[in-house]
Amino acid sequence: MLSKRIIPCLDIKDGRTVKGTNFLNLRDAGDxxxxxxxxxxxxxxxxxxxxxxxxxxxxxxxxxxxxRIAERINIPFTVGGxxxxxxxxxxxxxxxxxxxxxxxxxxRNPQLIADLAAKFGSQCVVxxxxxxxxxxxxxxxxxxxxxxxxxxxxxxxxxxxELGAGEILFTSMDHDGVHEGYANETLAExxxxxxxxxxxxxxxxxxxxxxxxFTKGKADAxxxxxxxxxxxxxxxxxxxxxxxxxxxxxx
Amino acid sequence: xxxxxxVDYGAGNVKSVEFxxxxxxxxxxxxxxxxxxxxxxxxxxxxxxxxxFVMNALKGKGLDNAIKSLKVPVLGICLxxxxxxxxxxxGNVEGLAIFDTIVNKFPAKDxxxxxxxxxxxxNGSPIFKGIPEESYxxxxxxxxxxxxxxxxxxxxxxxxxxxSLEKDNFFGCQFHPEKSGEMGERLLNNFLKL
Numbered sequence: 001m002l003s004k005r006i007i008p009c010l011d012i013k014d015g016r017t018v019k020g021t022n023f024l025n026l027r028d029a030g031d032x033x034x035x036x037x038x039x040x041x042x043x044x045x046x047x048x049x050x051x052x053x054x055x056x057x058x059x060x061x062x063x064x065x066x067x068r069i070a071e072r073i074n075i076p077f078t079v080g081g082x083x084x085x086x087x088x089x090x091x092x093x094x095x096x097x098x099x100x101x102x103x104x105x106x107x108r109n110p111q112l113i114a115d116l117a118a119k120f121g122s123q124c125v126v127x128x129x130x131x132x133x134x135x136x137x138x139x140x141x142x143x144x145x146x147x148x149x150x151x152x153x154x155x156x157x158x159x160x161x162e163l164g165a166g167e168i169l170f171t172s173m174d175h176d177g178v179h180e181g182y183a184n185e186t187l188a189e190x191x192x193x194x195x196x197x198x199x200x201x202x203x204x205x206x207x208x209x210x211x212x213x214f215t216k217g218k219a220d221a222x223x224x225x226x227x228x229x230x231x232x233x234x235x236x237x238x239x240x241x242x243x244x245x246x247x248x249x250x251x
Numbered sequence: 252x253x254x255x256x257x258v259d260y261g262a263g264n265v266k267s268v269e270f271x272x273x274x275x276x277x278x279x280x281x282x283x284x285x286x287x288x289x290x291x292x293x294x295x296x297x298x299x300x301x302x303x304f305v306m307n308a309l310k311g312k313g314l315d316n317a318i319k320s321l322k323v324p325v326l327g328i329c330l331x332x333x334x335x336x337x338x339x340x341x342g343n344v345e346g347l348a349i350f351d352t353i354v355n356k357f358p359a360k361d362x363x364x365x366x367x368x369x370x371x372x373x374n375g376s377p378i379f380k381g382i383p384e385e386s387y388x389x390x391x392x393x394x395x396x397x398x399x400x401x402x403x404x405x406x407x408x409x410x411x412x413x414x415s416l417e418k419d420n421f422f423g424c425q426f427h428p429e430k431s432g433e434m435g436e437r438l439l440n441n442f443l444k445l
Contacts, residue, residue, distance in 0.1 A: 001369065001370055001407070002368070002369045003368045003369070045367065070266060070270050071273070072274075074271065074430065074431070074433070074436060076389060076391075076427075076430045095266070096266045096267055098430065120299075121299060121300055121301070122364065123299075123364050123366065123391045123392075166364060166366070195363060196363070220362065220366075221367070
């Protein structure tokens with residue numbers, strides 16, 4: 001049976017892990033490689049590392065970090081943040097990343113999705129979408145949620161799939177950091193509409209939220225950050241909880 | 252005789268396989284030279300990317316015949332395993348015809364690619380020594396090898412297919428042992444001891 005995936009997400013700034021609440025108020029949460037190693041040993045199914053560094057030096061540090069992660073970690077990992085060209089992706093994959101997540105650059109240049117899929121294969125192209133519900137419409141936002149676009153979530157996700165995305169990582173900005181559950185209704189609609197896996201992101205507060213996003217939200221994978229980094233939820237306990245409730249998980 | 256050689260045909264992420272072997276204390280040689288591959292003590296043939304591209308790259312360097320002629324343990328991973336089959340529907344490419352089966356695209360009855368951790372049922376091959384039944388391995392693929400007499404483990408997603416294949420000194424796995432946590436490390440260790 002294909003299991004549901006639990007994916008801790010590590011936001012990286014200048015080589016350190018941070019976690020924002022509603023994309024603001026960064027707090028330090030430790031060394032990424034040690035944290036990643038701990039998560040892998042505890043049973044995380046995949047990891048995501050998002051580079052939120054703005055400087056050129058920070059980006060270089062991130063590419064080096066990717067290689068250190070790849071040397072140590074024995075599960076798949078995705079890297080994202082500030083990726084805008086085929087060359088960016090080539091460097092990160094060459095350093096040992098399994099997948100890349102693209103967000104703003106894909107909106108500005110949708111052809112990038114097709115170019116990456118053609119060159120590296122759809123399996124390594126994750127299109128991340130940050131969206132916020134405004135007057136009943138899910139509006140796609142750019143630059144870590146700062147800039148609203150004309151795009152609507154469902155239409156954009158469908159287009160990304162057609163262009164060759166291998167997975168959609170959907171973050172509800174309304175739910176992110178609030179710890180009251182994922183945007184399950186929207187996720188379910190997205191998951192049923194698409195033929196590629198959907199990763200739920202934004203809103204995990206307790207173990208039941210994960211159960212709900214796999215059942216009500218029909219998500220293929222659930223991503224969370226803060227609840228893991230600060231030890232509020234430990235992965236072995238979470239997986240046992242889900243298994244006991246009949247969810248297919250790798251324990 | 253060279254030790255373990257990873258076939259590096261200029262595409263695909265050979266780094267992950269290299270790092271996984273390093274974690275097991277092995278320093279592999281990366282090579283696209285048919286002579287180096289032909290004289291290896293053990294060969295890993297990883298594969299990520301497009302079947303036609305990889306097959307052409309192999310042929311261009313004489314690696315197709317070099318791999319087929321090997322008498323030492325060979326492990327094909329993912330696309331590497333698929334190209335060791337008779338043919339693949341991906342671009343209608345003829346494979347190395349080591350394993351007696353064909354590779355088809357998954358019917359669109361569930362999400363494709365088949366991506367994530369899936370449990371497998373094994374037939375007790377030595378490559379699965381110390382790996383409990385129904386263990387989970389990491390898969391990422393849109394094409395699958397049909398079950399056949401060479402099938403050494405079965406995975407069920409959309410339909411039952413060959414999670415791994417085995418014939419004489421040739422082994423293949425559809426999943427990625429280099430990314431399958433502890434169970435993947437056990438499988439690689441078993442391969443290193445063959």
